[in-house]
Amino acid sequence: MTAFAHCARALGGIVGREVLRFVHQRERFLSALVRPLLWLFVFAAGFRAALGIAITPPYETYIPYEVYIVPGLAGMVQLFNGMQSSLSMVYDREMGSMRMLLVSPLPRWFLLTAKLLAGTAVSILQVYAFLAVAWVYGVQAPPLGYVAVLPALVVSGLMLGALGMLLSSAIRQLENFAGVMNFVIFPTFFLSTALYPLWKMQEAGELLYFLCTVNPFSQAVELIRFALYLDVNLPALGWTVLALAVFLGGAVYGYNPARGFLARKAGGE
Amino acid sequence: MGTPALLVEGLSYAYGRGAFALKDVSLAVEAGSFTALLGPNGAGKTTLFALVTRLFESPGGTIRIGGIDLRLDPARALARMGVVFQQPTLDLDLTVRQNLLYFAALHGIPRRTAEARARESLERLGMAERIGETVRALNGGHRRRVELARALLHEPALLVLDEPTVGLDVPARRAIVEHVHALCRERGIAVLWATHLIDEIGDGDRVVVIHRGRVRAAGPVAEVVSGTGADSLVESFNRLTAKEAA
Numbered sequence: 001m002t003a004f005a006h007c008a009r010a011l012g013g014i015v016g017r018e019v020l021r022f023v024h025q026r027e028r029f030l031s032a033l034v035r036p037l038l039w040l041f042v043f044a045a046g047f048r049a050a051l052g053i054a055i056t057p058p059y060e061t062y063i064p065y066e067v068y069i070v071p072g073l074a075g076m077v078q079l080f081n082g083m084q085s086s087l088s089m090v091y092d093r094e095m096g097s098m099r100m101l102l103v104s105p106l107p108r109w110f111l112l113t114a115k116l117l118a119g120t121a122v123s124i125l126q127v128y129a130f131l132a133v134a135w136v137y138g139v140q141a142p143p144l145g146y147v148a149v150l151p152a153l154v155v156s157g158l159m160l161g162a163l164g165m166l167l168s169s170a171i172r173q174l175e176n177f178a179g180v181m182n183f184v185i186f187p188t189f190f191l192s193t194a195l196y197p198l199w200k201m202q203e204a205g206e207l208l209y210f211l212c213t214v215n216p217f218s219q220a221v222e223l224i225r226f227a228l229y230l231d232v233n234l235p236a237l238g239w240t241v242l243a244l245a246v247f248l249g250g251a252v253y254g255y256n257p258a259r260g261f262l263a264r265k266a267g268g269e
Numbered sequence: 270m271g272t273p274a275l276l277v278e279g280l281s282y283a284y285g286r287g288a289f290a291l292k293d294v295s296l297a298v299e300a301g302s303f304t305a306l307l308g309p310n311g312a313g314k315t316t317l318f319a320l321v322t323r324l325f326e327s328p329g330g331t332i333r334i335g336g337i338d339l340r341l342d343p344a345r346a347l348a349r350m351g352v353v354f355q356q357p358t359l360d361l362d363l364t365v366r367q368n369l370l371y372f373a374a375l376h377g378i379p380r381r382t383a384e385a386r387a388r389e390s391l392e393r394l395g396m397a398e399r400i401g402e403t404v405r406a407l408n409g410g411h412r413r414r415v416e417l418a419r420a421l422l423h424e425p426a427l428l429v430l431d432e433p434t435v436g437l438d439v440p441a442r443r444a445i446v447e448h449v450h451a452l453c454r455e456r457g458i459a460v461l462w463a464t465h466l467i468d469e470i471g472d473g474d475r476v477v478v479i480h481r482g483r484v485r486a487a488g489p490v491a492e493v494v495s496g497t498g499a500d501s502l503v504e505s506f507n508r509l510t511a512k513e514a515a
Contacts, residue, residue, distance in 0.1 A: 007377075010375050010377060013372075013375055016371070020367060021360065021363070024362040096357060096358035097359070097360060099356075099358060100352075100358045101375065102323075102324060103352050104375040105346075105347040106375070257325045257326040258326040
């Protein structure tokens with residue numbers, strides 16, 4: 001057996017397991033779908049009157065607020081999924097199946113990357129389900145945009161998953177994770193271009209504008225937004241890939257057996 | 270005697286800057302031998318397991334599996350080892366078959382071979398007809414059997430189990446203990462079995478007594494018993510683990 005065949009089989013197994021688990025956890029799917037839909041049906045509908053969106057790329061005309069917010073909500077689906085899969089890693093590790101994964105005869109970076117790909121695959125299923133409902137609701141991008149958005153979703157999903165994995169390696173106990181959800185997810189989401197365009201933030205203040213600009217989640221959202229409208233945002237792509245590299249590198253370091261991070265966790269048992 | 274299936278030499282480990290959880294531990298498990306790692310709770314058994322399975326690494330000491338250094342060539346070393354952890358590690362929502370095939374994929378076993386081995390190893394444990402059930406539907410003893418079947422899928426030369434009978438009732442415990450002893454005898458698998466329950470250890474087994482992170486005695490059960498001047502393993506275990514308290 002070649003190393004390549006081994007890796008391919010293992011990757012298939014890891015992604016397959018995650019998708020199977022996802023299929024079995026209907027509540028998780030439902031909540032992943034209901035969350036962005038609430039924002040779309042309630043928040044965006046109410047906000048439409050309050051917020052006018054000037055013509056900004058990639059849009060070529062004035063757009064209703066619902067149209068603006070959809071790519072950001074697609075990003076939110078992936079953000080939550082990334083945090084949830086790392087939550088499940090902390091949980092998994094305590095339950096032992098993460099241990100099972102880590103004692104496999106494969107390099108640890110490969111196992112972590114495979115796990116990341118598996119989480120991303122699930123997040124993409126969730127995003128497409130959301131986009132389908134949004135389509136029925138009337139937020140419709142060009143048909144080809146739904147194909148073009150796929151690679152963007154892969155990159156953004158990996159980046160947000162890697163962020164979650166990095167956090168899971170840095171957090172000592174499960175209890176602390178709820179705090180991280182509040183301190184990571186909400187600031188990440190609100191300080192981004194998901195809800196308001198950058199220029200709107202600039203009107204609000206330079207500091208907010210700056211934070212929104214450097215937030216990797218903004219870059220991911222813009223990447224998705226442009227791809228959905230058949231455009232490529234190269235800077236957004238570059239920043240998202242860079243953030244992915246940094247977060248993934250940090251996570252692999254965090255899970256390095258010699259660093260003994262797992263040891264400190266196990267020590268609490 | 271050939272290369273031991275597991276050889277641990279001079280292994281020490283401390284959590285953070287705390288006291289040593291393991292101090293200069295050495296032990297060997299030969300092919301076909303059932304070696305019990307016997308120690309009270311908190312003796313360092315689980316730490317030793319985490320190091321042997323490379324969940325974390327220790328800068329002090331070496332671990333060789335079938336002669337392969339775990340630190341230098343972890344993938345080859347881990348491929349020769351089957352593990353049953355103390356905590357359950359099955360996906361409850363997936364079927365027995367899906368759980369086993371997932372594990373086989375991690376070990377790079379081709380699908381058809383994996384299917385055949387899964388059926389075969391479940392049969393040996395009397396679990397063949399449960400292959401399509403979700404793990405959630407199985408009782409604790411049967412879940413453990415599935416974990417044991419899984420640990421044998423890649424035909425390891427060494428099987429390590431960390432208190433595998435925790436939470437099982439007496440018949441289920443006995444079944445697992447007997448089955449693993451049979452694996453040693455019939456298939457020449459080397460077994461390291463951590464426990465604090467002396468009745469799980471047979472007269473023909475080897476035992477390593479560990480207490481407060483140090484090996485207190487090691488060898489065939491009879492030798493350890495006579496070495497401590499005791500009449501039974503229970504008594505010698507009590508003597509070995511009581512010394513420091515006195």
